[in-house]
Amino acid sequence: MDRAILFSVCPPGPEPQSHRLCTSSASTESSEDQFFKWFLLLIPVATFGLGTWQVQRRKWKLKLIDQLESQVNAIPIPLSTDAAELKRLEYRPVTVRGYFDHSKELYIQPRTLMDPEKEAREAGQITSNTESGAHVVTPFYCTDLGVTILVNRGFVPKKKINPETRKKGAVEGEVDLVGIVRHSEKRQPFVPQNDPERNRWYYRDVEAMAKLTGAEPIIIDANFASTVPSGPIGGQTRVTLRNEHMQYIITWYGLCAATTYLWFKKFIQKVPL
Missing domain, CATH: 2.40.50 (OB fold (Dihydrolipoamide Acetyltransferase, E2P))
Structure with missing residues (x-):
């Protein structure tokens, strides 16, 4: 009796076709999820890189502004009419x-x-x-x-x-x-x-x-x-040089923090979003 029941539940022979399709689908879905998971991680990585690049750009711009201001306050020299030299003499x-x-x-x-x-x-007043x-x-x-x-x-x-x-x-x-x-x-x-x-x-x-x-x-x-x-x-x-790099730094690092948090919630803690 027991052997008959066992035979009816788990028949011998090759796996049923439906079972093989289910296993294959699960495997494919898992592979796609893994790709999607690591692909989305590129977003916080890229925004972190852009933020770091803007940090370096801001350092360069501040150094350039300091150089120009020191140049404006330098000891005057006689004016040259040489076009090539004049290009280097601005400020x-x-x-x-x-x-x-x-x-x-x-x-x-x-x-x-x-x-x-x-x-x-x-400074800071709305009207002037x-x-x-x-x-x-x-x-x-x-x-x-x-x-x-x-x-x-x-x-x-x-x-x-x-x-x-x-x-x-x-x-x-x-x-x-x-x-x-x-x-x-x-x-x-x-x-x-x-x-x-x-x-x-x-x-x-x-x-x-x-x-x-x-x-x-x-x-x-x-x-x-x-x-x-x-x-x-x-x-x-x-002395006017656009220096909006701090805004870009805040923007890119902010996006990095937000996307990292969402990625962690979805793929590590498995919280539905």
């Missing part, structure tokens, strides 16, 4: 001697007055009382070099852009200047195109400005010491 103080041609002023606007003390006081105006760019004939360059004399408020309103600030005669070498700016999105024919400049295009005024494609920002009563306020050089 470097230089000395020139000569006189201005106020009849060919150019205006870059809108601009705001750069005042480090005021900016420090207003900063007045809008323009930078006055004036041709300057260098008597020691025999060439005309461009000098950004500095900031004037909107109501003083017209040179007739600041005649006393028109420096006459030969003067010595210290300025910071600058290059052309890249036009930013949504910034209008310059309109040389109407003397409307929205970004610094040294070549176009030089062509219009007959100067060499060289421009310097006059330092604050060049400021005279009723004239533009010098010292408007702003």
